[in-house]
Amino acid sequence: xxxxxxxxxxxxxxxxxxxxxxxxxxxxxxxxxxxxxxxxxxxxxxxxxxxxxxxxxxxxxxxxxxxxxxxxxxxxxxxxxxxxxxxxx
Numbered sequence: 639x640x641x642x643x644x645x646x647x648x649x650x651x652x653x654x655x656x657x658x659x660x661x662x663x664x665x666x667x668x669x670x671x672x673x674x675x676x677x678x679x680x681x682x683x684x685x686x687x688x689x690x691x692x693x694x695x696x697x698x699x700x701x702x703x704x705x706x707x708x709x710x711x712x713x714x715x716x717x718x719x720x721x722x723x724x725x726x727x
Contacts, residue, residue: 639708643698646697646719648727652689652694656725661683661688663711667711674691675698676700
């Protein structure tokens with residue numbers, strides 16, 4: 639299992655489009671991907687669960703990856719957040 643804290647850095651936070659991109663990225667992997675600010679963490683493959691986090695810019699989220707392809711999932715999601723969800727800021 640990989641556990642990493644990542645910060646939402648894009649201006650609009652984890653809004654609908656960003657949540658959709660995050661859920662799609664998580665969904666490409668067989669491993670379990672969970673996130674949140676504290677336990678219990680939510681399923682990062684669920685857009686609705688991500689939206690309910692109401693994570694704004696600067697929010698630090700815990701990400702847990704567990705399964706055979708956990709490193710690849712961690713790398714992609716880390717890159718996605720670092721790239722502002724492809725939104726430029």
